[in-house]
Amino acid sequence: MSETARTNTAATSAAPPKLKTGFWRAVLALTVKDLRAEVRGRELINAMLLFSVMAVLIFSFALELDREARETSIAGIFWVTVIFAGMLGLNRSLAAEKDRGNLDALLLAPVERSVLLFGKMLSNLIFMLIVSVLLMLLITVLFNISLFVPWLAVVILLGTLGFATVGTLLSSMAVHTRARETMLPILLLPVSLPIILSAVRASTAILTGTPQEDWIAWPQMLLVADIVLLAMSYILFDFVVEE
């Protein structure tokens, strides 16, 4: 215990600090911290889950889905719900750090700045995936359409990954604006259109049993969008948090 403490102080006092904590270890530490806080407080995940259950119920009332309409629109309902629930999480994840003064401490930590991006992104991604799994169960039971299709899981993983990445980047800017909760959707929805569009189209095609060669272009496009957004967020995040 004291051994690690000493190496930590040594790392911070060295003139050009050689970062002792490895990049991915620091990312993992931040994610685990978020998850642990969530397990103890449950302020976020409960809200996200309740919200998604209510959204699905409201959609089913509002759209009056019959057997055929369900098949074609269930993917859209799923994605809209996941994305809005994800936005709830994104709004809180950095705002909570800022309000409790922990953001400065995180920025002072002797690790690369992008650790903050990836740590937050991972915890947001995990929250969105939890919501997705619950929604898959709920939709499978309530609408009698099985969402447990292997390819759909791939699409969900790719879609939430891209959304969580660019969402974390933009929410770290939105927390500093005057109307921060309203700013995030305005900033985030237009630039995540490529992800939403290809995720919805791919999911619909998978669920309606379209042959694979007709929709395989969408997951490919999703993958390209993910790579572009990850690279862009990694490069740009340092400029957002430099103060």
Place this chain on the structure above:
Amino acid sequence: MTQSQSPTRPRLLTGLTVLAVIMFVLALGMALFYAPTDQQGHVQRIFYPHLGAFIGGALAYLIAAIASVLYLIKRDVKWDTLALSAVEIGLVLTGFNLLSGMIWARPIWNTWWTWDPRLTSAAVMWLAYAAYLMLRNGLEDPDRRGRFAAVYGIVAFSSVLFTTFITRVRPDTIHPVVVGPSPQNAQGGFNVERGAMTLTLVFNILTFLVISVTLIWYRVRLENLSRRVQALKFKVLSR
């Protein structure tokens, strides 16, 4: 301070203004009187400024993206001003692009608007840049405003690329592509024939490029002047 340059108009800008006006009159004249209409009738004439405005707007967004990168590297406020000006002019031009497309679509597609990937992505691109202005309005500290706006200016440019290439990637769009192979479902497509049509099209595109650059330049000067006014006000008030 960079903005305290002499307020007299540079000669190049005067030249550009005259050029833009003359070219605009000529381009409009070519689209209205010179271009043939045997394929779709008079409504086809709107196509020339429609594509021209999109390319002019795309140039403005490209300038904004480049200026944003330069701002992040150099931290000179003039790049921030340029990015802001380019986004505003881009919004005007792509706004005209959307409106003119709707006017064309009404007789050809029999609807003002359809939820086609190309149309949707163009509208969302417009919204992304409107969000850019919202973001600027929501931040007070000039340093942070410049940085965040530059970051978002770069992120938003991905929507321009997406809009430009989606008709080439997705076969199910009904928006015609006149340069290169058209999507199989395209409706209301037409061939740009050699001669009068190509000439009108190229001239319209060039015109909108000149207009775009000229307007951005004016907007930059306006922004510099308003900064100067602000600085002078502070000077007077702090006496």
